[in-house]
Ligand code: HDD
Ligand code: HEM
C-alpha cells in the first residue's frame with residue numbers, strides 16, 4: 035500500500051471511532067437527555083437502569099478516537115484544544131458529572147432524583163458542545179493565519195452549528211428512547227414515541243435546509259446522497275415498524291449511519307477545515323503522522339476494533355437476556 | 369510566559385496526582401477480587417463470595433472516580449502541551465491509542481459483569497470477568513508506565529523533519545526503565561491495596577464485627593503486604609541503578625551527592641542546600657552508597673558538579689521526596705511484619721492497639737506513591753523528554769493566563785470534590801459492612 039492509502043485508511047479508522055462513540059454512547063446521552071421528562075423517580079430510575087452497565091464501555095470510543103487523533107494528526111489536537119480550551123474543559127466536566135451522577139444514583143438513593151437531573155445536565159453539556167463543534171467543523175474553522183486558530187468566541191458563533199446542536203439533541207433523544215424500548219418493550223415512555231418521531235422529522239428537515247443554505251457545495255458528493263437516503267430510510271422505517279420491539283432502534287441506527295456517511299463524506303480529506311481560507315486547511319496529506327505510525331495504527335485498529343465490538347456485543351447479550359430484564363441492577367451495587 | 373508554563377505544570381501534576389490515587393487502588397483491589405473469586409471457585413464457600421462482593425462494591429466507587437479524573441488527562445497533553453504533542457505525538461499518541469484499544473476497552477466492558485452480573489452469569493463467567501478486569505487494569509498501567517518511561521529513557525525513535533518518529537515499537541515500549549518501573553509501580557499498588565484492606569478489616573475486628581470476614585481478609589492482606597513491602601526496597605535498588613546509568617544527574621540529586629567522591633555515604637536524612645552545595649544535618653551509613661552502586665566501599669561516585677548547572681533537577685525537592693518514600697517504605701515493612709508475627713503467634717485478635725493502629729496506616733502507601741512520582745517527574749526536569757526536549761519548550765503558546773487560571777481553579781474544585789465524595793462514600797460502605805450474599809438462585 036502507498037502512503038495515500040494509509041492516510042485514507044487511518045482517516046476512516048478515526049472517523050469510525052467517532053461514529054461508534056456517537057452510536058453507542060449516543061443512546062446513553064439520549065437517555066440522559068430524556069431524564070428530566072420522566073415524571074417520577076421510578077421512571078427515571080428505569081431509564082438509568084438500561085444504561086448503567088454500559089455507558090463507561092461506550093464512552094471509551096471517545097478516548098480511542100481522541101488517542102488516534104493524537105497519534106495520527108499530532109498538530110491538530112494542540113491547535114484545536116488550545117483554541118477552544120475552556121469549552122473543551124466544560125465538555126470534560128460534563129462527562130465527569132455524568133459519570134459520577136450515574137454511579138451515585140445507586141449509592142445515594144436518598145438524593146436519587148437529584149443525581150438523575152445531574153446526569154441529564156452532564157449529558158446535555160457533553161452532547162451540546164460536541165454537536166456544536168461538529169457544526170463548526172462542517173462549516174470550517176476560523177483561522178487567524180496559517181496554523182493559528184482564532185481565539186475570539188465571536189468567530190465561532192454561527193447559526194448552522196446552533197442548528198446542528200438543536201437537531202442533534204432531538205435525534206439523540208430519539209436514539210435513546212428507541213434503545214430503552216428495545217430493552218423493555220412494554221414500558222411507559224417519558225415522551226410519546228409518536229411525538230418524538232415528528233420531532234425527528236422536523237429536526238432532519240431543518241438540518242437539510244440548513245445544509246442547503248450554508249454548505250451547498252458538499253451536497254452533490256455521492257456520499258452525501260447515500261447518507262441522506264439512509265437517513266430518510268431510517269426515519270421512514272422507524273415509522274412503519276413503530277410497534278415492533280427493537281425495530282425502531284435498529285432504524286435509528288440506520289439514520290445515524292446515514293448522518294455519519296454524510297458528515298465524513300463532506301469533511302474528507304480535511305482534518306481541520308478552514309472557513310475563509312481553504313488553503314490553510316489541514317488535510318490528511320499535510321498533517322498525517324509518518325507512514326510507519328499510520329501503518330501501526332491501521333494494523334492495530336483492524337485487529338482490535340472487531341475484537342472490542344465482539345466482546346461488547348457478548349456482554350450486552352449476557353446482561354440483557356430477557357430473563358434478566360426485570361431485575362433491578364441496583365440490587366448488586368448499593 | 370513563565371507563569372503560564374508554571375500553571376500548566378502544576379495543573380498537570382495535580383490532576384495526575386489525584387487521578388493516581390484511584391487507579392492505584394483499583395490495581396490492588398482487582399488483585400484481591402481475583403484471589404477471592406478463585407478461592408470461591410475452588411472451595412465454594414459462601415465466605416469468599418461475601419468478601420468478593422464487598423470488595424466489588426468498593427471497587428465501583430474507586431473505579432468511577434478513576435474514570436472521572438482520568439478522562440481529562442490524555443486530552444490535556446494536547447491542550448496544555450501543544451508543542452510537545454506535535455513534536456512527539458505520533459509516538460506517545462500511539463502508545464495511548466494502544467492503551468485505550470487494548471486495556472481501557474477490556475476493563476470497562478467486563479467490569480459491567482462484575483458490577484451487574486453476579487446473579488446473571490455462571491460463577492465461571494464471573495470469575496473470568498474478574499480476571500479480565502484485573503488484566504485490563506494492569507495492562508493499562510503497563511502502557512502508561514511505558515509511555516512515562518519513554519520520557520525518562522527514550523528509545524526506539526528517530527527525529528525526522530524536526531519530529532519524533534517511532535522506528536521500533538518494542539524498543540520504545542521496553543526502553544531501559546519500563547520493566548523495572550512497572551515492577552516497582554505494581555508492587556506499590558498491591559501494597560496499597562493490601563494495607564487498605566487490612567485497615568478496613570482491622571476496624572471490624574477491633575469492634576468485634578464481621579469476625580469471619582475480617583479474619584480472612586487480614587490473613588490474605590497482611591502476608592501480601594509484608595511480601596510487597598519487603599520486595600519494594602529490593603526492586604527500588606535495581607530501579608536506582610537504572611537511574612544511575614541512564615539519568616546520572618537525577619541519581620546524584622536523589623542521593624544528595626554534590627561533589628564526586630570515593631567512598632560515598634548512603635544518606636538516610638538531610639536538608640540539601642543547593643546554593644552552597646552541601647547537605648545540612650546529613651546522617652547516614654558511611655561508604656554504603658559506593659558499595660551499593662559499584663560493589664566497592666571505596667568506589668567512585670559522580671556528583672552533581674560533573675554536570676552543567678542548567679541540567680540539574682531541583683535537588684531539594686527530589687532528595688526530600690525520595691527519602692520520604694524510603695522512610696515510609698521502612699515504616700510499612702515494620703507494620704506489616706508486626707502484623708504477620710502477631711498472626712503467626714495467634715495473638716492478632718487480642719492485640720487491640722495494633723488493630724486500632726492499622727486503619728491509620730492506610731494513607732502511608734498513598735503518600736509514598738505520591739512522593740515517589742513527584743521525585744521521578746521533577747527529577748526529570750528540566751527535560752520533558754530526557755535530553756531531547758525541554759519542558760519550557762513544550763507548552764501551548766496560545767493559551768492566555770486567565771484561561772489557564774480558570775481551568776486550574778475548576779480542575780482543583782472538581783477533582784477535590786470527586787476525592788471527597790469518594791472517600792466519604794467508601795467510609796459509609798465500610799461502616800455498613802459486608803452483607804452475607806443471598807444464596808445462588
Ligand atoms: C508504596 C509505594 C512505594 C514504596 C514503599 C517505595 N516506592 Fe519507590 N516509587 C514508588 C512507590 C514506592 C512509585 C510511586 O511507584 C515510583 C514513582 C515512579 C516509579 O517508577 O515508581 C517510585 C519511584 C522510585 C524511584 C525513582 C525512579 C525514577 O526516578 O525514575 C526509585 C529509585 C525508587 N522508587 C526506589 C525505592 C526504594 C529504594 C524504596 C525503599 C523502601 C522504595 N522506592 C519504596
Ligand atoms: C505520557 C505521559 C506523561 C507526560 C507527558 C508527563 C509529563 C509531565 C509534565 C510536563 C510534568 C510537569 C513537570 C513539573 O511540574 O516539573 C509532569 C509532572 C508530574 N507527573 Fe508526569 N507525565 C506523564 C506521565 C506521568 C505518569 C504516568 C505519572 C504517574 C502518576 C506522572 C506523575 C506526575 C506527577 C506526580 C507530576 C507532578 C510534579 C509536580 O507536582 O509538578 N506523570 N509530568
Ligand code: HEM
Pocket residue numbers: 090093094097384387388390391392394395430431432433434435436438439440441442472475476505506508509510512513553
Ligand atoms: C499521563 C498519564 C495518564 C493518562 C493520560 C491516563 C488516562 C486515563 C483515562 C482516560 C482513564 C479513564 C478510562 C475509562 O474511562 O475507563 C484512566 C483510568 C485508569 N487509569 Fe489512568 N491515566 C494516566 C495515568 C495512570 C497511571 C500512572 C496509572 C497506573 C499505574 C493509570 C491506570 C489507570 C487505570 C487502572 C484506570 C481504570 C480506571 C480506574 O480504576 O481508575 N493511569 N486513565
